[in-house]
Amino acid sequence: MSAVKRVYRFEEGNCDMGTLLGGKGANLAEMTRLGLPIPPGFTLTTEVCRAFHQAGGQLTDDIFAEICAALKVLETSKQTFFGDEDNPLLVSVRSGSVSSMPGMMDTILNLGLNDFTIQGLAKQTGNEGFAYDCYRRFIQMFGEIVLGIPALHFDKHLEQLKEQKGRENDQEVTAEEWKQLVLRYHWLVEEQSGKAFPQDVYVQLRMAVCAVLRSWNNTRAKVYRKLYQIPDEQGTAVNVQAMVFGNKGDNCGTGVLFTRNPSSGAKELYGEYLINAQGEDVVAGVRTPRSLSELGEEMPEVYAELSRVAGQLEQHYRDMQDVEFTVENGKLFLLQTRSGKRTAQAAVNIAVALVEEGLITKQEAVSRIEAGHLDQLLHRSIEGPEGLRVIAAGLPASPGAATGAVVLDADTAEEWAKAGTRTILVSSETSPEDIHGILAAEGVLTSRGGMTSHAAVVARGMGKPCICGCDGLAIDREQGTITLGEHTLRQGDVISLDGTSGQVYLGSVSLSDPVVSPGLLKLLQYADEFRELSIYTNADTPADAAKAREWGAEGIGLCRTEHMFFSDTRLPIVQAMILAETKEERIHQLGKILPMQQSDFEEMFRVMHGLPVTIRLLDPPLHEFLPNLEQIVEQYRAAVAEGSDKEEVQRLKRLMAKVRSLQESNPMLGLRGCRLGLMFPEIYDMQIEAIFRAAATVVRERLEVRPEIMIPLVGHPDELKAMRALVDEVASQVLSEEMKHFKYRVGTMIEVPRAAIVADAIAEHADFFSFGTNDLTQMTFGYSRDDAEGKFLNGYLEKRVLQDNPFQVLDEEGVGVLIQWAVDKGKARKFFLKTGLCGEHGGDMRSISFCQQIGLDYVSCSPYRIPYARISAAKAALIWPRRKQAFASLPEESPSL
Numbered sequence: 001m002s003a004v005k006r007v008y009r010f011e012e013g014n015c016d017m018g019t020l021l022g023g024k025g026a027n028l029a030e031m032t033r034l035g036l037p038i039p040p041g042f043t044l045t046t047e048v049c050r051a052f053h054q055a056g057g058q059l060t061d062d063i064f065a066e067i068c069a070a071l072k073v074l075e076t077s078k079q080t081f082f083g084d085e086d087n088p089l090l091v092s093v094r095s096g097s098v099s100s101m102p103g104m105m106d107t108i109l110n111l112g113l114n115d116f117t118i119q120g121l122a123k124q125t126g127n128e129g130f131a132y133d134c135y136r137r138f139i140q141m142f143g144e145i146v147l148g149i150p151a152l153h154f155d156k157h158l159e160q161l162k163e164q165k166g167r168e169n170d171q172e173v174t175a176e177e178w179k180q181l182v183l184r185y186h187w188l189v190e191e192q193s194g195k196a197f198p199q200d201v202y203v204q205l206r207m208a209v210c211a212v213l214r215s216w217n218n219t220r221a222k223v224y225r226k227l228y229q230i231p232d233e234q235g236t237a238v239n240v241q242a243m244v245f246g247n248k249g250d251n252c253g254t255g256v257l258f259t260r261n262p263s264s265g266a267k268e269l270y271g272e273y274l275i276n277a278q279g280e281d282v283v284a285g286v287r288t289p290r291s292l293s294e295l296g297e298e299m300p301e302v303y304a305e306l307s308r309v310a311g312q313l314e315q316h317y318r319d320m321q322d323v324e325f326t327v328e329n330g331k332l333f334l335l336q337t338r339s340g341k342r343t344a345q346a347a348v349n350i351a352v353a354l355v356e357e358g359l360i361t362k363q364e365a366v367s368r369i370e371a372g373h374l375d376q377l378l379h380r381s382i383e384g385p386e387g388l389r390v391i392a393a394g395l396p397a398s399p400g401a402a403t404g405a406v407v408l409d410a411d412t413a414e415e416w417a418k419a420g421t422r423t424i425l426v427s428s429e430t431s432p433e434d435i436h437g438i439l440a441a442e443g444v445l446t447s448r449g450g451m452t453s454h455a456a457v458v459a460r461g462m463g464k465p466c467i468c469g470c471d472g473l474a475i476d477r478e479q480g481t482i483t484l485g486e487h488t489l490r491q492g493d494v495i496s497l498d499g500t501s502g503q504v505y506l507g508s509v510s511l512s513d514p515v516v517s518p519g520l521l522k523l524l525q526y527a528d529e530f531r532e533l534s535i536y537t538n539a540d541t542p543a544d545a546a547k548a549r550e551w552g553a554e555g556i557g558l559c560r561t562e563h564m565f566f567s568d569t570r571l572p573i574v575q576a577m578i579l580a581e582t583k584e585e586r587i588h589q590l591g592k593i594l595p596m597q598q599s600d601f602e603e604m605f606r607v608m609h610g611l612p613v614t615i616r617l618l619d620p621p622l623h624e625f626l627p628n629l630e631q632i633v634e635q636y637r638a639a640v641a642e643g644s645d646k647e648e649v650q651r652l653k654r655l656m657a658k659v660r661s662l663q664e665s666n667p668m669l670g671l672r673g674c675r676l677g678l679m680f681p682e683i684y685d686m687q688i689e690a691i692f693r694a695a696a697t698v699v700r701e702r703l704e705v706r707p708e709i710m711i712p713l714v715g716h717p718d719e720l721k722a723m724r725a726l727v728d729e730v731a732s733q734v735l736s737e738e739m740k741h742f743k744y745r746v747g748t749m750i751e752v753p754r755a756a757i758v759a760d761a762i763a764e765h766a767d768f769f770s771f772g773t774n775d776l777t778q779m780t781f782g783y784s785r786d787d788a789e790g791k792f793l794n795g796y797l798e799k800r801v802l803q804d805n806p807f808q809v810l811d812e813e814g815v816g817v818l819i820q821w822a823v824d825k826g827k828a829r830k831f832f833l834k835t836g837l838c839g840e841h842g843g844d845m846r847s848i849s850f851c852q853q854i855g856l857d858y859v860s861c862s863p864y865r866i867p868y869a870r871i872s873a874a875k876a877a878l879i880w881p882r883r884k885q886a887f888a889s890l891p892e893e894s895p896s897l
Contacts, residue, residue, distance in 0.1 A: 022237030024096030041241030049235035088117035110138035132178035265349030374868035394470030396502035397456035402443035410437020465499030527874035536860035542603035548863040555612035557860020558838040601694035673713025715752035751775035759822035773839030810847035852876035
């Protein structure tokens with residue numbers, strides 16, 4: 001036997017051993033240590049899982065010997081014996097990963113039953129019907145999970161039996177009828193697998209352990225790990241535990257309990273249970289369960305003990321718990337506790353409540369908000385639902401609202417989503433195999449299941465609206481239709497869900513943006529006490545800036561001026577400017593644009609009173625503003641064919657020639673950014689003049705203005721030197737004597753790798769560096785983002801060539817090194833150089849953590865990502881604290897005019 005311990009009895013572990021025993025095993029050990037009613041058992045460590053997969057899916061004899069030794073101890077504690085025909089010990093074999101992965105891996109119950117021990121179970125309980133019900137469940141579970149026989153084969157036999165015997169539900173099936181089904185199942189297993197169902201209970205155990213270990217790498221588990229960034233090498237533990245039965249009769253039951261409401265965070269017992277059922281029945285959605293509050297009337301003593309235990313567990317773990325329990329002959333047993341999955345709103349409310357109750361600190365509250373919580377928190381809702389037509393209703397299992405086309409299976413949901421169609425996944429119930437469809441859909445609607453069914457738990461975790469147990473829903477898969485109340489709909493017809501109320505609407509609805517809750521405001525206040533990064537916003541319009549201020553933006557880190565030109569009234573003037581044949585004509589058209597730009601800047605300065613406003617001068621290739629060349633060619637040919645006016649024909653001919661002259665082989669690397677300013681300085685001249693005119697106007701209103709002018713796409717210090725000279729020259733012309741001390745900054749967006757390499761030289765002419773990580777990632781990898789994401793990037797992620805999409809999570813090893821170089825070189829030359837990040841990575845938690853570690857001053861993100869960024873920055877500061885750099889108090893490099 002190996003000297004390394006690989007099997008731990010529950011008495012030997014504790015909650016600090018989660019990495020080794022998995023979350024479930026560590027908590028079972030902890031609850032055993034606390035003296036709670038836990039069926040005895042033992043745990044195979046995560047090291048066993050890693051060894052199993054490294055050995056090609058083989059469980060070695062020495063490990064199985066340790067399992068058998070632990071089983072002997074279990075027999076002694078239970079005074080029942082594995083494989084004994086008179087007094088059999090039955091066990092469950094459950095997965096238990098380090099990170100919670102509900103429903104993603106496999107469980108086998110009632111293991112240890114065979115044609116002989118079934119007689120002993122019947123004698124033990126005096127209930128032959130119960131015994132054979134357990135046996136048929138075990139054969140089906142074993143057949144599906146261990147032998148790979150599709151569930152539909154078993155289900156078909158069960159439905160046929162119930163139909164033949166006139167049984168409405170499982171509870172009405174007699175012992176003799178279960179015996180008949182067991183015989184059919186034996187025949188089915190042999191037909192499908194080529195071998196008889198194993199009668200040796202030790203063979204059953206070994207095969208079951210192997211199957212649970214294999215489930216670590218099943219498809220749904222891989223999808224879940226990828227979705228929640230759970231490392232593949234983490235592995236799962238396996239828990240072997242003595243069975244307790246909730247399906248012995250009407251004084252038995254099984255259920256799931258949350259110590260607080262997982263949707264709202266309210267401090268109340270929340271959950272569901274089923275009388276005379278096994279544990280899988282509740283979460284599988286096979287029967288619609290009853291509210292836990294009814295248990296207080298039906299089994300008051302059990303409910304009272306459950307309430308006491310729930311409070312003890314929450315106090316002990318200092319967090320809301322998700323508890324699975326079974327009642328056997330009126331006695332309560334706990335099968336599992338874990339930190340409960342919750343909606344983002346509940347996560348915030350629970351964190352704040354636990355602080356106010358003195359159970360956790362503010363730092364812990366901030367740290368507990370998971371990466372996806374604030375993505376989900378800002379749920380949309382239905383605007384004015386009063387006049388809408390409700391066609392069905394169910395249980396409000398996950399909040400939020402969604403509109404989409406009906407799809408009846410997960411594969412279709414994924415396929416249609418890839419084609420750009422928003423969908424609602426409609427099913428009788430979902431299973432773990434449907435996770436890719438739930439991920440792809442806008443929302444989920446099921447006819448069966450309750451608030452703790454698979455669909456509810458997974459949808460809540462993803463922030464998707466979900467309605468379960470919709471009684472008015474009938475599904476006909478063969479016809480591809482569903483019936484909701486009086487309405488029959490086909491796949492592709494549009495419905496809407498309100499997961500907060502549980503109501504289903506016919507057709508599409510208007511959805512409104514969410515508002516900040518008091519709980520979130522308080523949590524954000526906590527976060528602001530600890531974070532060191534400032535949080536700016538990317539805003540291109542005054543409306544964007546106003547929304548960003550509502551969310552707590554401390555400035556504008558990126559205003560993309562090109563986005564101000566695409567309205568119907570402005571675009572023709574911009575096109576006329578680009579098509580101008582002479583500089584004089586171009587300046588004339590720019591004169592029309594100037595007041596528009598000035599008006600925009602004035603309003604943005606007013607909205608951001610006293611806060612920095614970083615304005616990037618025009619960046620994209622000019623041809624992006626022009627009509628499509630193919631359309632112009634068609635118009636020209638039509639005009640010639642129809643004998644149109646000569647002036648119109650000549651105009652189209654000139655337009656065609658001009659567009660062709662502006663076309664580039666690789667426009668993203670062509671005439672754009674500062675190159676445009678150097679070749680056509682009058683364009684940048686107009687924008688700079690608009691900025692300073694706007695600043696002067698707003699300053700006269702006694703408001704503080706802090707403009708920061710960003711020169712894009714600089715790769716050589718002389719480019720920035722020339723553009724800075726232009727800014728200073730225009731400023732001196734526009735600003736009056738009364739504003740000679742007005743301060744402004746001039747800087748650049750570092751988005752060309754060369755700029756990072758020569759950052760010390762560029763810093764000579766810069767007051768700030770802003771890292772445009774979208775383009776910097778494209779240029780560093782040599783990927784065109786649109787082409788990469790559309791053609792090969794998903795394949796790279798699936799093949800693990802890349803661990804993350806570099807356009808979503810900052811590539812620290814490549815792009816990150818360039819940013820670090822630029823920061824170090826720039827601040828070595830100019831210690832008060834302001835540095836920040838304004839690409840989409842500014843709203844990503846891991847990327848924000850990187851910015852904290854390397855000493856950036858701020859990150860900038862879209863307005864709706866600001867709460868997320870505030871929390872992320874606080875979490876990063878708690879892990880990697882550094883001296884707070886208040887750059888606003890440092891010397892200005894801008895001239896005093």
